[in-house]
Amino acid sequence: xxxxxxxxxxxxxxxxxxxxxxQFATAACGVKYKGRPDVCLMVLDPGSTVAxxxxxxxxxxxxxxxxxxQLPHGRARAVIVNSGNANAFTGKTGETSVxxxxxxxxxxxxxxxxxxxxxxxxxxxxxxxTERIVKTVKGLPKKLKPGGWKAAAKAIMTTDxxxxxxxxxxxxxxxxxxxxxxxxxxxxxxxxxGTMLSFAFTDARLPxxxxxxxxxxxxxxxxxxxxxxxxxxxSDTLLMGATGKxxxxxxxxxxDPRLADFRRALEELLRxxxxxxxxxxxxxRKFITIRVLGAASQGAARRIGLAIGNSPLVKxxxxxxxxxxxxxxxxxxxxxxRADRDRLAIAIxxxxxxxxxxxxxxxxxxxxxxxxxxxxIDIEVDxxxxxxxxxxxxxxxxxxxxxxxxxxxx
Amino acid sequence: xxxxxxxxxxxxxxxxxxxxxxQFATAACGVKYKGRPDVCLMVLDPGSTVAxxxxxxxxxxxxxxxxxxQLPHGRARAVIVNSGNANAFTGKTGETSVxxxxxxxxxxxxxxxxxxxxxxxxxxxxxxxTERIVKTVKGLPKKLKPGGWKAAAKAIMTTDxxxxxxxxxxxxxxxxxxxxxxxxxxxxxxxxxGTMLSFAFTDARLPxxxxxxxxxxxxxxxxxxxxxxxxxxxSDTLLMGATGKxxxxxxxxxxDPRLADFRRALEELLRxxxxxxxxxxxxxRKFITIRVLGAASQGAARRIGLAIGNSPLVKxxxxxxxxxxxxxxxxxxxxxxRADRDRLAIAIxxxxxxxxxxxxxxxxxxxxxxxxxxxxIDIEVDxxxxxxxxxxxxxxxxxxxxxxxxxxxx
Numbered sequence: 123x124x125x126x127x128x129x130x131x132x133x134x135x136x137x138x139x140x141x142x143x144x145q146f147a148t149a150a151c152g153v154k155y156k157g158r159p160d161v162c163l164m165v166l167d168p169g170s171t172v173a174x175x176x177x178x179x180x181x182x183x184x185x186x187x188x189x190x191x192q193l194p195h196g197r198a199r200a201v202i203v204n205s206g207n208a209n210a211f212t213g214k215t216g217e218t219s220v221x222x223x224x225x226x227x228x229x230x231x232x233x234x235x236x237x238x239x240x241x242x243x244x245x246x247x248x249x250x251x252t253e254r255i256v257k258t259v260k261g262l263p264k265k266l267k268p269g270g271w272k273a274a275a276k277a278i279m280t281t282d283x284x285x286x287x288x289x290x291x292x293x294x295x296x297x298x299x300x301x302x303x304x305x306x307x308x309x310x311x312x313x314x315x316g317t318m319l320s321f322a323f324t325d326a327r328l329p330x331x332x333x334x335x336x337x338x339x340x341x342x343x344x345x346x347x348x349x350x351x352x353x354x355x356x357s358d359t360l361l362m363g364a365t366g367k368x369x370x371x372x373x374x375x376x377x378d379p380r381l382a383d384f385r386r387a388l389e390e391l392l393r394x395x396x397x398x399x400x401x402x403x404x405x406x407r408k409f410i411t412i413r414v415l416g417a418a419s420q421g422a423a424r425r426i427g428l429a430i431g432n433s434p435l436v437k438x439x440x441x442x443x444x445x446x447x448x449x450x451x452x453x454x455x456x457x458x459x460r461a462d463r464d465r466l467a468i469a470i471x472x473x474x475x476x477x478x479x480x481x482x483x484x485x486x487x488x489x490x491x492x493x494x495x496x497x498x499i500d501i502e503v504d505x506x507x508x509x510x511x512x513x514x515x516x517x518x519x520x521x522x523x524x525x526x527x528x529x530x531x532x
Numbered sequence: 533x534x535x536x537x538x539x540x541x542x543x544x545x546x547x548x549x550x551x552x553x554x555q556f557a558t559a560a561c562g563v564k565y566k567g568r569p570d571v572c573l574m575v576l577d578p579g580s581t582v583a584x585x586x587x588x589x590x591x592x593x594x595x596x597x598x599x600x601x602q603l604p605h606g607r608a609r610a611v612i613v614n615s616g617n618a619n620a621f622t623g624k625t626g627e628t629s630v631x632x633x634x635x636x637x638x639x640x641x642x643x644x645x646x647x648x649x650x651x652x653x654x655x656x657x658x659x660x661x662t663e664r665i666v667k668t669v670k671g672l673p674k675k676l677k678p679g680g681w682k683a684a685a686k687a688i689m690t691t692d693x694x695x696x697x698x699x700x701x702x703x704x705x706x707x708x709x710x711x712x713x714x715x716x717x718x719x720x721x722x723x724x725x726g727t728m729l730s731f732a733f734t735d736a737r738l739p740x741x742x743x744x745x746x747x748x749x750x751x752x753x754x755x756x757x758x759x760x761x762x763x764x765x766x767s768d769t770l771l772m773g774a775t776g777k778x779x780x781x782x783x784x785x786x787x788d789p790r791l792a793d794f795r796r797a798l799e800e801l802l803r804x805x806x807x808x809x810x811x812x813x814x815x816x817r818k819f820i821t822i823r824v825l826g827a828a829s830q831g832a833a834r835r836i837g838l839a840i841g842n843s844p845l846v847k848x849x850x851x852x853x854x855x856x857x858x859x860x861x862x863x864x865x866x867x868x869x870r871a872d873r874d875r876l877a878i879a880i881x882x883x884x885x886x887x888x889x890x891x892x893x894x895x896x897x898x899x900x901x902x903x904x905x906x907x908x909i910d911i912e913v914d915x916x917x918x919x920x921x922x923x924x925x926x927x928x929x930x931x932x933x934x935x936x937x938x939x940x941x942x
Contacts, residue, residue, distance in 0.1 A: 182873070214874075457590070
């Protein structure tokens with residue numbers, strides 16, 4: 123099934139410079155797809171640190187379990203990724219496959235297997251074509267080169283309709299550092315492709331515990347605030363490598379004030395990538411930003427935002443260009459978080475439509491109706507009981523989603 | 533928008549006899565609909581007890597809040613219901629409306645306002661046409677008659693495609709009792725109709741605390757185990773009245789062994805009504821039964837079942853007649869409940885497709901493919917770690933759902 127590029131896609135893949143100490147190589151291995159790269163090796167110079175955020179699924183894939191075991195070491199020399207097969211729900215065979223592939227990468231680079239991380243995305247429940255990948259992997263080191271972001275972003279795609287990349291610059295202690303990354307994902311995709319994968323890199327010099335703390339905080343405000351269909355992949359993986367090639371002063375505490383600009387840049391980078399995933403949501407025609415404020419806590423605000431963003435009734439109303447705030451009230455109510463009907467206020471497209479628990483008498487529907495016809499929809503919900511805030515991004519639920527996920531046999 | 537009767541509807545509305553001590557009256561009040569009954573008064577003889585289970589929504593409607601305040605008394609003489617307007621998110625005005633309507637019913641019946649319960653279903657955020665309803669209500673007592681179940685079931689419909697009723701008989705201490713009920717609901721419905729409402733009655737003689745315990749237990753295994761789109765209405769209400777006209781011995785404890793047959797009948801009655809709601813699910817073409825066993829607890833089993841039943845990817849796969857067990861694995865994983873990938877087993881249509889964490893090698897796909905083409909789909913998931921069991925019912929997610937919820941403006 124050929125998918126058209128999402129109407130919400132960015133105009134182009136950004137120009138991403140090489141990051142010192144990071145190299146890529148890709149190859150067409152025929153894991154599932156024919157005639158396109160589907161294996162990507164990312165190599166970090168010795169001394170690099172690594173951090174990661176992994177799916178909370180209780181049925182996580184074999185490569186996710188491998189990463190969970192290795193990440194506490196905080197060191198990595200390589201990440202090996204394949205698309206076309208998720209190596210999920212493949213039992214002991216799946217574990218053995220990861221070990222074989224990782225061993226092959228380690229041998230070809232001359233490092234330890236535990237310094238090689240892995241990620242897979244694609245069909246669930248089918249054994250990985252391990253020997254074919256191992257053979258391909260052995261030929262990759264001689265193809266390594268700095269840059270090559272777009273080729274890497276393309277190699278990890280499943281039914282994404284466009285490759286996703288982003289770049290940010292920052293300063294630490296007055297010295298420049300660079301952050302860049304790639305991502306893939308557009309929901310869980312037909313026939314049973316899955317997964318959001320993202321790989322970010324920086325030349326900053328950060329101990330692994332510092333990098334891990336920064337990545338976790340940024341992920342909580344970005345990748346953990348997006349939803350397409352509320353379904354969690356068995357394979358979601360966000361990894362970040364720091365090569366330490368930058369010349370800034372030594373940092374040993376994630377709360378160090380000199381990290382403020384890096385923190386901002388990292389959050390922007392991940393938000394950019396996360397929003398690109400939403401913009402490639404299956405069948406998406408509208409990009410939706412949901413700001414929640416006045417909640418009991420930041421966590422409560424995010425859960426309320428996700429309850430709204432996951433509501434099929436809110437998402438279909440937006441697809442129908444209907445400013446149906448009654449469904450937003452319903453979704454706030456079902457979130458389970460503390461709310462007071464008589465304090466709730468809702469604005470759509472910057473226009474207050476409900477406040478103090480009632481529709482705003484005689485509010486001007488015209489600008490709201492115009493806003494609903496656009497491709498970028500803004501919803502603001504003030505719970506009115508506290509200071510918790512969060513922003514969640516999602517897309518509408520259209521016939522396109524049903525077609526992609528239900529009609530593929532027809 | 534005229535909706536066709538669901539292809540999953542029962543052949544006919546059942547023949548329901550009168551229950552001693554219960555009378556109905558309906559009227560066309562024009563709350564929103566024209567030319568059809570939209571107000572229903574249900575009257576219980578003096579001495580009746582009452583119990584109820586209400587939505588957990590934090591933005592519950594005004595009539596739900598009224599019921600929540602009155603139910604602890606355990607006594608009721610009447611329930612007044614209107615369709616077409618939910619009286620939800622209507623602020624203080626909404627509270628006043630409920631009081632005015634309830635007061636009018638109380639005056640016309642000669643009882644106390646606190647003995648009158650109320651329910652409303654329909655548009656959110658619009659004030660109830662209180663005076664019109666009050667005027668209509670005053671004329672209802674003289675129309676009261678025993679029986680009239682089908683007229684009552686029709687008067688409470690919003691965009692349901694058929695009226696829903698059920699009957700069960702039981703014995704308490706060797707004496708016959710009867711249970712009957714009606715329900716409405718088919719998801720949350722366009723443009724912003726909501727709500728599952730159900731009203732059950734019995735001639736059994738049961739103290740309110742006993743009735744409440746039995747109703748709560750039965751609801752947990754029936755109405756709390758169904759899902760159409762995972763969206764919770766602001767108005768969901770299940771009420772049950774017991775008139776005490778039966779001649780069985782006095783019962784004072786919900787654990788009394790003489791209640792075993794009543795308990796079975798009540799659970800069957802509510803399951804019948806709950807399944808009829810699912811069979812009227814928006815756009816539903818397939819009725820899905822999800823049995824979960826081997827979970828850590830009964831609650832865990834139900835949450836896993838609902839995670840599967842609410843997954844857009846599972847529901848679209850079934851709409852596409854695809855036995856996509858990978859998506860079931862994904863949904864188990866995202867439930868957050870304890871699971872072990874390597875113990876999980878899945879059967880579809882009685883055929884084991886996955887066990888011990890892997891696809892069953894060379895399983896016969898032909899009977900599974902045949903099963904997927906039917907209108908009744910059975911999924912069994914054995915978590916393999918405990919003894920918790922639950923059954924959840926849902927329907928598939930089709931273009932019909934999107935059309936009903938997104939296309940109504942076009």
